[in-house]
Amino acid sequence: MCFGRTFAELKQTAEATGADSVAALQEHAVFGQRCALCHPYVRRMLRTGETVFHEIVTVEDE
Numbered sequence: 258m259c260f261g262r263t264f265a266e267l268k269q270t271a272e273a274t275g276a277d278s279v280a281a282l283q284e285h286a287v288f289g290q291r292c293a294l295c296h297p298y299v300r301r302m303l304r305t306g307e308t309v310f311h312e313i314v315t316v317e318d319e
């Protein structure tokens with residue numbers, strides 16, 4: 258969750274718009290403009306479709 262948006266909501270937006278990166282998705286939804294900790298999660302969501310994460314995901318995991 259970031260800026261009140263869930264990963265499931267962001268996934269729906271990505272599917273509806275074809276956005277395939279954090280930057281592309283940010284053109285359609287307000288998120289990710291503060292700590293950026295959500296960016297690796299959003300990138301994994303875009304890669305795999307996952308919207309529920311049971312572990313910490315960082316840039317080192319990519």
Ligand code: FES
Binds near residue numbers: 259260290291293296
């Ligand atoms: S969780 Fe998205 S900017 Fe901080």
